[in-house]
Amino acid sequence: MADDRVIAEGLTVADKASARVSARLKWTILAIIVLMAGALGLKAWEERQGADIATLSTLEGDTRAIAGRMEGRADTAETVIRLVADTGSSRSAITAAVPSIDTVLSLSDAQQSPAGSRLGDAAETATSLLENGHRLGISSRGDIVLVSTPKSGTPMIAIAPAATWLPVSASGHRLTLVSGSHRIGAGDPSLEATDSAIHVGRPSLRSVGGLNRIATACAPLDRSPVALCESVLHPLFKMDDLIRLLIFTLLLAAPVLAIIGLMNRLSQEETATIIEETRDDEADRIMGLVMRGARAGYWEWAPGGTSVFLSEGASQLLGLEGAGMLDARNLLVQVHPEHQARMLETLEKARSIGWIQTSFLTISQPPIWVEMRGSLSNDADNQPTLFGGIVLDITERKQSEDRVKAAERRLRAAIEGFTGPFALWDHRQRLLYWNRAFALDFGLQDTLRPGIGHDTIMIARAGAIRAEKQSTEDPRTTLIELQSDRWLKVVERPTPEGGLITVGIDVTENVEKEEALRRQKQSMRKAVLDLERSEGRAGELARRYSEEKAKAEHAAHTKSVFLANMSHELRTPLNAINGFSEILAHELYGPLGDARYKGYAHDILTSGQHLLDMINDILEMAKIEAGKMTINPQPIDPVDPVDAAVRMIRRKAEDKGIAIVLDAQPGLPDLDADHRAIRQMVLNLLSNAIKFTDAGGTITVSVEQRGPDIYIGVTDTGIGIPMEDLPRLAKPFEQVSGSRDRNYEGTGLGLALTKSFAEMHGGHLSLSSIEGEGTTVAISLPISGASELAAEDDSREVA
Known part of the structure; x- marks a missing residue:
């Protein structure tokens, strides 16, 4: 009995000692956990501050x-x-x-x-x-x-x-x-x-x-x-913060699990297994979070197999559900039909080169762009075993690249549309970009290439230059006379990146005016000298000047009266000729007999109508020059007269095999203008476009608002206009010279009348063309300009 009591007391003492040790160990573990948690919390705070900065x-x-x-x-x-x-x-x-x-x-x-x-x-x-x-x-x-x-x-x-x-x-x-x-x-x-x-x-x-x-x-x-x-x-809190929190939790949980394992005296193998499994699960979960946050997934494929393993993220990107094995043919089904052949070729090529990197469009709704990357891994014997890699959602990157390309295309189109020479150089004075006018004006079509030096171009263009004069006010501005008798003002300016921009402007008209002014000044000086030599002739000269002035005014008045009378007198018989020829052409009173008579009647009617149109144009131009042409501006829908003109002339375009497209911006404000004048302007522009466009071409009529103006543009795919002829068009009786262009009938008044009508509305007419590609003629009219212009004219008359 005594021995049992001693044994029991010893067990109790041992239990108490074990409990004390266990308590101290627990407090030690708790202190370690608290210190580690504090350290990790401070580290998390430091990283958060760094991330914010x-x-x-x-x-x-x-x-x-x-x-x-x-x-x-x-x-x-x-x-x-x-x-x-x-x-x-x-x-x-x-x-x-x-x-x-x-x-x-x-x-x-x-x-x-x-x-x-x-x-x-x-x-x-x-x-x-x-x-x-x-x-x-x-x-x-x-x-x-x-x-x-x-x-x-x-x-x-x-x-x-x-x-x-x-x-x-x-x-x-x-x-x-x-x-x-x-x-x-x-x-x-x-x-x-x-x-x-x-x-x-x-x-x-x-x-x-x-x-x-x-x-x-x-x-x-x-x-x-x-x-x-x-x-x-x-x-x-962002995804990175959650991942960081998970990592810190793992860092804190690992020692706790290890200490608890030591306290419970678990076997080392079992403890290692639990920790390894826990780490694997957490790693998989973290990897899943990272992949979903990055819109990515991973895939595996045996080179000799027909199935591909896709993670959950990869399946979602391809429009599928859940992770697992997928037949390669079913994978190709998720690829857009336009990219399937290229995708199949890439997979076949990967077997020989050992890596894959391609992008394709999926058939999901909405479709997304996916990039697929991967490489072939080898076993211990350096034998290929498995392809593995990731798939990424690159839709935003593709859209950004498309936007950049679109912006670059617009910039290039704007530069090409500039009629003067333009060139861009890098910081080492090497050519980056140039427009068509730069090559044509300086005769460099066979010389220009990206990367050519600025000095080389200066030497190569010498053959196209007759004279060159540097501006005294700006050393980077040069006045150049070309062998083609044109004058260019060339300006070179540095770019913020250290490069150089070369821009040329055609100043031929200004130079000619300066030369004419110089000659006029010489003539005036000579006249003054002559007057000083013979002051007695001043009265005679004044009298002769008054007579010549009166003759000129009388001639101008006589011309206007003659044009008005002749136009009226010619229109009267022409109306009869047109009416009778139309009756004959349509055989209103019975057949003519021989079919040639009907053809002749059609020719008479066509010629008469053409002559009547010419007379009407001459009469309207005479009215405008005499100041008798007026307009009646009213608030109108700007699309209405344009649509009316398109419908009136569509049959003529269809007979020639030309398509007319009306592109009108919705919701346009009312335009204060004369409905008839707007319709006539558009008819003139469409007639010219049909005249100079071959069968199979297209004419586009655009109506849109640009700031305070309404823009009406007519763009054709016709023969175009040479650059040197653009400045003199839109003047009365002016046409493009050359034997080719004389095949087209007309008086050359259409653009002049259109320009005059546009200016009567307070607007303007603009011309742009590329020879051989087409022409754009545009009218810009202020939304409320016609009434304001009329009010200003009335106020001037009252004053």
């Missing part, structure tokens, strides 16, 4: 980059405005060179606009910018206002909607232009409320409720009171 730094860099692009666009617009303003070109040349600008006008003209109007607000903003030495600002109506002072000294302003200068923002992003109390934003509409809370300064992060924060960074624009601010929705 990196986010703000990246956002600030992006904002400065976008601001730099806007400054570059402002530099380009300012350069083009000054260049065109100094050369005296029309405002349409500026809008053609800088499509993002709506209106360009002088500051004095803008200040004449009513207070509270768009131009009035822009004028107030431009005045403030000039006073403070700035060039770019924002009006109260949300327009970007650009101020430039050309060599002429007259300030010019350009107006553009802010939305056209702000790049397209992705979801969760918003760009805001800040200038004082003005806020103009574009992007995610859910972030509009943040515009009023933006303060220009250091980048910041602020909470907006819930688990979301907004990161904001601002960058001031050079020479402007405007700052560009970018706001990005930044969740408090």
Whole structure:
């Protein structure tokens, strides 16, 4: 009994000692866990702070980059405005060179606009910018206002909607232009409320409720009171944070599991197995989270097999459900039919080269672009065993690449549409890009190639240049006389990247006018000398001048009266000829007998109608020159007269095998114009287009709003117009010279009448053409210009 009691007491003491040791071990374990949790928490906080700093730094860099692009666009617009303003070109040349600008006008003209109007607000903003030495600002109506002072000294302003200068923002992003109390934003509409809370300064992060924060960074624009601010929705917890939290949990759980295993004296193999399985499961789960967050998945394929293993993420990208084995033929079914042949060829080629990298479009709705990458792995004996890799969703990247390519195409089209020579050089003075006019004007068709040096081009173009004179005011401006008797003003300007831009403008007309002015001045000086020698002849010269002036005025009046009388006298018998020939051609009173009589009657009718049209054109031109032609402007739908003209002439186009397409912008405002005059202008342009377009061609009629104007353009795929003939068209009785063009009948009054009608409405006519490819003739009419012009004329008559 005593022995049993001693044994029991020993067991109790041992149990108590074991309990004390166990308690100390538990407290030690708890302390270790607390310390590790604190260390991991501090590490997590440090990484979060670092991630926030990196986010703000990246956002600030992006904002400065976008601001730099806007400054570059402002530099380009300012350069083009000054260049065109100094050369005296029309405002349409500026809008053609800088499509993002709506209106360009002088500051004095803008200040004449009513207070509270768009131009009035822009004028107030431009005045403030000039006073403070700035060039770019924002009006109260949300327009970007650009101020430039050309060599002429007259300030010019350009107006553009802010939305056209702000790049397209992705979801969760918003760009805001800040200038004082003005806020103009574009992007995610859910972030509009943040515009009023933006303060220009250091980048910041602020909470907006819930688990979301907004990161904001601002960058001031050079020479402007405007700052560009970018706001990005930044969740408090992102996928990276969850993954980091899981990793920290694993780091904390691993030692706890190990200590608990030691406390429970589990076998080493069992403990290792549990830990390994736990790690594998967690790794798989983390990998799944990463793959889903990155819109990716993985795949495996034995080179000799017919089945492919797809993970859950890969299956979702291909429009399937769940992970597992899939027959290769079923995999090809998920590929777009246009890409299936290339995909099959890639898989076959992979067997020999040992790797795969291709992209294709899926048949899912909506379809997505998927990139497939992988390589062949080898076993211990260096024998190929298994293909493995990942699939990625690259739809956004493809869309970005397409947008970049589209923008590049538009830029190239704009440069090719520029009638003067244009060339772009890199920082090493090597040729990057040039337009067709650059090669033709300098005779470099067989010489130009990318990468050729600037000095080499200067030598090669010498054969096409007759004379060259450098400007005394600007060393980078040169006046060049070509062997073709044309004069070019060539300007070279550096780019922000250290490159060079070469732009040439045709100034032949200006040079000829200067030469004519010089000769006139010489003649005047000679006349003055003659007058000084014979002052007694002054009275005789004055008398003879008055007589010649009276003769000229009488001749002009006689011409107008003669044209009006002759047109009236000719139209009367022509109407009879046309009427009787039409009766004969249609055999209204019975058959004529011989079929040739009917053909002759048709020829008489066609010739008579053609002659009547010519007489009507001459009569209308005579009225316009005499100032007797008037228009009756009324608010009309701009598409209505255009559609009427298309319907009137469609049969003539169909008889020649030409298609006419009317492309009208919906929701156009009413145009204050004369319905008959607009219809006649479009008929004239369509008649010319049909005349110079061969069978099988297409004529496109466009009606759209461009800023304060209605644009009506007629584009054909005809023979085109040589560049040297464009300046003299739209003048009375002017036609393109050459034996080929004389095969087309006409008086050359159609474009002149159209131009006169457009100017009577306060608008203008523009011509652009590529010889052998087609021609575009456009009319730009101010929406309310006709009534305002008529009111100004009335006020002048009253005054």
